[in-house]
Each structure stands twice: as C-alpha cells, then as structure tokens.
Amino acid sequence: xxxxxxxxxxxxxxxxxxxxxxxxxxxxxxxxxxxxxxxxxxxxxxxxxxxxxxxxxxxxxxxxxxxxxxxxxxxxxxxxxxxxxxxxxxxxxxxxxxxxxxxxxxxxxxxxxxxxxxxxxxxxxxxxxxxxxxxxxxxxxxxxxxxxxxxxxxxxxxxxxxxxxxxxxxxxxxxxxxxxxxxxxxxxxxxxxxxxxxxxxxxxxxxxxxxxxxxxxxxxxxxxxxxxxxxxxxxxxxxxxxxxxxxxxxxxxxxxxxxxxxxxxxxxxxxxxxxxxxxxxxxxxxxxxxxxxxxxxxxxxxxxxxxxxxxxxxxxxxxxxxxxxxxxxxxxxxxxxxxxxxxxxxxxxxxxxxxxxxxxxxxxxxxxxxxxxxxxxxxxxxxxxxxx
Numbered sequence: 001x002x003x004x005x006x007x008x009x010x011x012x013x014x015x016x017x018x019x020x021x022x023x024x025x026x027x028x029x030x031x032x033x034x035x036x037x038x039x040x041x042x043x044x045x046x047x048x049x050x051x052x053x054x055x056x057x058x059x060x061x062x063x064x065x066x067x068x069x070x071x072x073x074x075x076x077x078x079x080x081x082x083x084x085x086x087x088x089x090x091x092x093x094x095x096x097x098x099x100x101x102x103x104x105x106x107x108x109x110x111x112x113x114x115x116x117x118x119x120x121x122x123x124x125x126x127x128x129x130x131x132x133x134x135x136x137x138x139x140x141x142x143x144x145x146x147x148x149x150x151x152x153x154x155x156x157x158x159x160x161x162x163x164x165x166x167x168x169x170x171x172x173x174x175x176x177x178x179x180x181x182x183x184x185x186x187x188x189x190x191x192x193x194x195x196x197x198x199x200x201x202x203x204x205x206x207x208x209x210x211x212x213x214x215x216x217x218x219x220x221x222x223x224x225x226x227x228x229x230x231x232x233x234x235x236x237x238x239x240x241x242x243x244x245x246x247x248x249x250x251x252x253x254x255x256x257x258x259x260x261x262x263x264x265x266x267x268x269x270x271x272x273x274x275x276x277x278x279x280x281x282x283x284x285x286x287x288x289x290x291x292x293x294x295x296x297x298x299x300x301x302x303x304x305x306x307x308x309x310x311x312x313x314x315x316x317x318x319x320x321x322x323x324x325x326x327x328x329x330x331x332x333x334x335x336x337x338x339x340x341x342x343x344x345x346x347x348x349x350x351x352x353x354x355x356x357x358x359x360x361x362x363x364x365x366x367x368x369x370x371x372x373x374x375x376x377x378x379x380x381x382x383x384x385x386x387x388x
Contacts, residue, residue, distance in 0.1 A: 009182055013128045013190055014136055019183040020080055020121045021140045022147040023176060027087040028056075028114060029151025029258075030172040031094060032232050033251035034158075034165035036240045038095055041165075042103070046237070046365070050357020052103030053233055055094075057352070059111020060118065064343045065208075067116050076120045076189040083113040084184075085177040092169035118342055123335060126327040127190040135269040141320040142265030145312070148232075149258035156251020208340035213329065216385035217322040218344045220281065223375040224288060224315040225345055229352045230368055231257045231311055238365045243301040256305050257312030264316035277321045281383040288314025289376040296370040318379075319345070321386050 011019065031038070039049050071079060090110035097103035125140040151172075158168040210218065235257070236250035245253070264284075271280050291314055294307025326341040327334045360368045 010186065011183070014132060016184065016187050017121070017125050017128050017136065017140050018143040020124065020187070021144040022150075023080075023084050023179055023183065024117050024121055025144040025147030025258075026151050026179070027084045027147075027172075027176045028091065028110070029148040029254075030088065030155055030169050031091045031165075033152045033155025033236055033254040034095065034168065035233065036236045036250050037159065037165050037247070038097075038103075039237065042098060042100065044100055046234075046357040046360040047354065047362075048100045048357070049103075050233075050354040052094075052097065052100030053107065053357070054354055055104035055107030056111040056114065058104075059108040059113075060115040061111075061343060061347065063112040063115025064119065064339060067112070067119075068339070071116050071119060076124060077187050079116050079120045080184050080187060081180060083117050084180050085173065086110070086113045087117070088169070088173040088176045092166070092173055095165045095169045115342075119335075119339065122323050122338055122342070123327070124190055126324065126334065126338070127192060129324075131190055135273065135324075137324045138265045138268035138272065138317050138320045141317070142262045142268070145258045145262030145265055145316070149255045149262055152251055152255030152258055156248040156255065159247030159251055208336050208343055210340045210344045211331065211337075213331070213385065214326060214337060214340045214344065216382050217325055217341055219382035220379055220385050221319050221322045221345055222348060222382075223285065223372050223379040224318040225348045226352055226375060227288060227292060227311055227369070227372050228257075228261075228315040228319075229348070230356055230372070231308055231315075233352075234356060234360065234365065234368050235308055237360075238295070238368070239301065239304065241365050242298075243304065245301055249301065249305075253305060253308055256308045257315070260309040260312035261316045262312075264313045265320065268317040268320070272317070272321065277325070277386040278383055281318050281321055281386050282380055284314050284316060284318055285376060285380045285383060286314075289373065290314075292369050292372055292376065296366050296373075318383075318386075325386050 039046075042049070074082075087110050090106050090113070094103050094106035094110070097106055121140070125137050129136045155168065159165075232254065235253040239245040239250045239253045268280065287310055291307045291310030291312075294310060295304055298304035298307055322341060323338060326337040329337050331337075356368045356371070359371055
C-alpha cells in the first residue's frame with residue numbers, strides 16, 4: 001500500500017473527490033458498451049441476460065446493508081485502493097461468462113465492492129463540500145459521468161477495432177489500477193462534519209430503514225435511476241436490435257447519455273444555487289420524459305441517440321441532489337440517512353435489470369424505455385422533497 005503513496009500525485013481534497021468519482025465510473029463502465037457482444041456470445045435472450053445483470057445490484061445491496069463495519073475498519077483510503085481495481089477484475093470475469101448464472105456470480109462480488117465505494121465517495125464529497133464551504137456534489141457526479149462516458153467511448157473504439165470484450169476488459173484492469181495509484185495514491189479521508197457525533201462516524205451494519213422523508217427522496221429519484229439503468233444496460237442492445245448499428249455506434253449510445261449527464265452535472269451546482277433544488281429537479285425530469293419519448297418512438301438512429309442524450313441531461317442531478325438532501329437531514333446521523341437512501345434506491349437497480357429484460361423480450365426493446373413514463377410524472381410530484 002505504501003507504493004501507492006510513493007507514486008501518487010499531489011492533489012487538493014476537492015480534486016481527489018473528483019478523481020475518485022471518475023475512476024469509480026471508469027472501473028464499472030467498461031462492460032456495458034460491449035453488452036450486445038457478450039449477450040451474443042452467451043446466446044441468451046434479454047430476460048435471461050437481465051437475470052445475470054442482477055448480480056451487480058445484489059452485491060451492492062449486500063454491501064450497503066452489511067458492510068458498514070468493514071468499511072469503518074478498512075477506511076476510505078483502502079476501500080478505494082483495493083475496491084476500484086477489483087471491480088475491473090470481476091467485470092472482466094463477467095465478459096468470459098458462458099451462462100447468466102456465471103455472469104451473476106462474477107458480478108456479485110463486483111457489486112459488493114461498488115456498494116462500499118458508493119458510500120465512501122458520497123460521504124467524502126459531502127464532508128469536503130462542508131469543509132470548502134461550497135457545493136461540489138453535482139460536479140463530483142459530473143466526473144462520474146465523464147468516467148462512464150470515457151468507458152463507453154473506449155468500449156466503442158475497442159469494438160470497432162475488432163478487440164474482443166474479454167481482452168478489452170482485461171486491459172481495463174491494468175488501466176484503472178495504474179490510474180488509482182497515480183490519482184488516489186495520496187488520498188486521505190476528509191474530517192467529519194463538526195455537528196456529527198461519534199455515533200455518526202459509523203455506517204449502520206443493518207439495513208438502514210428509510211424514514212418517510214427518505215422514501216419521498218427515493219420516489220423523486222425513481223424515474224431517473226430506472227432510466228439511467230436502462231440506458232446503461234440496454235442502450236447498446238437497443239441500437240443493435242432496432243437500427244442494426246455498428247459496434248462503435250452501440251458503444252456511442254452508452255457514452256451519449258453519460259456525456260450530456262457529465263456536462264449538465266458540471267454546471268448543476270450553479271443552477272441549484274440560483275434556482276433552488278426543486279425547480280432544477282422538475283426541469284430535469286421534464287427533459288427526461290422528452291428523452292424517453294424520443295427513444296421510444298425514434299425512427300432513425302440519430303433521433304434515438306438524441307433521446308439518449310436528453311435522458312442523460314434528465315438523470316444528471318436528481319440523485320446527487322437527493323444524496324445532499326439526505327446527508328443534510330438532522331433527524332438521524334448523516335451516514336445512516338445516506339445509506340438508507342442508497343440502499344432503498346438500489347432496490348430499483350435490483351429489480352430493474354430482470355424486469356426491463358423481460359419487458360424487452362416479450363414487448364420489444366422500445367417498451368424497456370416506455371414503461372418509465374408514468375414514473376416520470378410520479379417523480380415530478382415527489383421532487384418537492386428535495387428542498388433543503
């Protein structure tokens with residue numbers, strides 16, 4: 001571990017938060033632009049593929065629920081040093097899967113690492129945000145989107161160049177490991193907020209049951225999280241099945257939403273400061289609905305890509321706003337409220353992949369996106385809970 005510190009670059013606390021979010025997304029984003037090829041190599045339909053994909057969400061939920069003591073014992077530094085490279089290792093193994101069961105078993109430990117990383121980076125962003133006296137949560141998530149867009153573009157280029165998903169993802173292990181050493185080698189966790197008691201420094205080791213206020217935050221993020229997951233899991237397959245797109249365009253479909261999501265998140269903090277969270281969230285939800293409509297009824301590939309880009313805008317800041325709102329509540333420790341929101345929200349990811357897979361298999365891939373339209377209206381109503 002000391003080797004990480006020797007080659008690590010000197011960076012500010014804010015820059016390290018941004019780097020952590022970027023590498024988090026880069027580590028987990030490599031598989032999805034190659035999903036159409038992985039599905040073809042397994043020879044399974046969308047419903048069965050969805051059951052394999054549930055492994056990530058299952059592992060994440062386990063980690064969020066029971067991993068608190070291990071996170072506290074290891075500390076943020078070691079979680080990032082070890083967890084980020086391990087995610088790429090398990091995702092590479094998933095690319096070799098010959099059956100959805102083996103994909104599930106490969107993605108399960110990846111999800112366990114992701115759950116720990118998810119808590120570390122969001123709590124770190126909240127604490128650094130307090131320390132510097134300005135909002136950085138949305139911009140931090142912008143770097144997550146930049147990382148995911150980078151992974152999508154790399155995947156598309158690798159596919160267009162004829163590199164197999166297996167070799168591509170094995171290469172990502174080396175790339176992410178090297179970047180973790182350089183960017184996070186001197187990472188040190190930020191101090192807790194002054195108002196946090198010693199009880200608050202530990203994440204609950206049980207399921208953090210959501211309060212009614214947290215449930216409202218979950219509803220506010222419901223459509224955005226489901227459609228962000230749909231864009232990640234199914235956009236490459238959508239472009240292949242509907243428009244017979246090239247491997248590069250399939251990878252571009254994954255990157256399109258992440259790119260516009262990144263740009264929007266980068267400027268979202270200023271928008272929130274000027275217009276307040278509720279107005280910003282409702283505007284984004286309307287854009288999300290427009291993007292879903294475009295993808296559902298697109299008659300040309302460019303219109304589908306535009307719809308995916310609009311979905312990226314629409315999903316950009318809603319979950320970061322909810323995380324900030326949860327962390328700032330004073331009814332319970334910040335770590336517990338953040339864990340409750342993350343755990344409950346990830347249930348959407350838990351049921352999302354198989355549900356959307358079966359929808360795609362029996363009603364068509366376009367229906368995978370159309371099913372969210374009623375949820376868009378529900379999230380628009382619940383966005384009032386984001387006021388803080």
